[in-house]
Amino acid sequence: MTTLADRGGAPLQRLHCAPHPRRDYLPIELAMRDMRSAHGRDPETGEGAGTRSWIGVCLGMIVLDTLSGTSAPAGRRFKRLLIEHGVDHDDATVLWIIRNSLLHGYGLPRPSDVRHRRVEVTGATDAFALDTGDPRMVRLSAPVFCSHLVERIAASVPHQWDTSLIHTHDELRHAGVRYVPPPGRGDHSG
Template identity: 45%
Template sequence: MTTALDDGRNDPPEMLRCDLNETNVYPTLVLALRDMRTANRRDETTGAGPGNESWIGLSIAMTVLDTLTNRNELVGQRWESLLTSHRIDPADARLIYALRCSLLHGYGPPKPGSNTGNRKVLLTDDRFTFAIDTSHDRVALVSVPVFCGRLVERIVLAAWSGWDQTLVNTDLFDTKRPRHASP
């Protein structure tokens, strides 16, 4: 199965705006999306732009998805549940989870096996294909710009209200206090 909803030839999905504010306090979702978009050379606030093949952006995309998973399930189950609930085929969901694990533990694509449909996973910067193309017998092509700019953004927009709303203060120093105490 190919991720038919996430095709780079179609218009980008609506994306969550991640504006900066004067308080320097943000939900982790905003920070993660801004970082993923920055690594993929897209607009940090709107997500606009064609994207690139950045493995850093892809790794952050996996962090974004991981945070959206249901913490009451085992990690593999929660990934498959998240992805299949957003209309991704179970075989593609297993492949995405295998890619997530291989990036996390070895910073590279997974080896062919049962979780990849015995396919070699290749990462590409093709912006005019599917996020994951499994139409080939022995190869699964993962378009990094389409994966980050279509698949992840589509899922985030649909699931953002369930995101951990923990706030992070990005201002390391309170500008109202002196940074160093006087002797």
């Protein structure tokens, strides 16, 4: 079971991701805004109940990936980030398996990959982010995973954010973006 802090109805700590007049954003700000939007939540404040959007869960996994750093192996650092923030080791492993299934195949893991349990993504808002209490089933609440677990971890580790900037050419509605590296990281643009 994920931490009690990651249950629908628990107190929340969220990042404020307001639009910037110069349109230069940290990658985490854009990812958080997109994750929130995918769940029907306010992109700036994160307010709203959320939905069972898989794309929102994928963006949440990307946020956690980014916050976990760049050291290898990726699975170890991803699980370490979760464990350091109160997620049980076994649940961190299940989240890593779900992350891989979603991001590499946009599907859910086979039962054999999660101790012969079926994985279900739900839209329940009064649930744990990840419920592993049933020996036959793993339930991932998409709205609670994104609005509680991901938001809680993102707000608690600002020192782990990528500080490069992404310049959006328009008001966060169009895909035209330009990469602005932090000082000392080269002169790349895309």
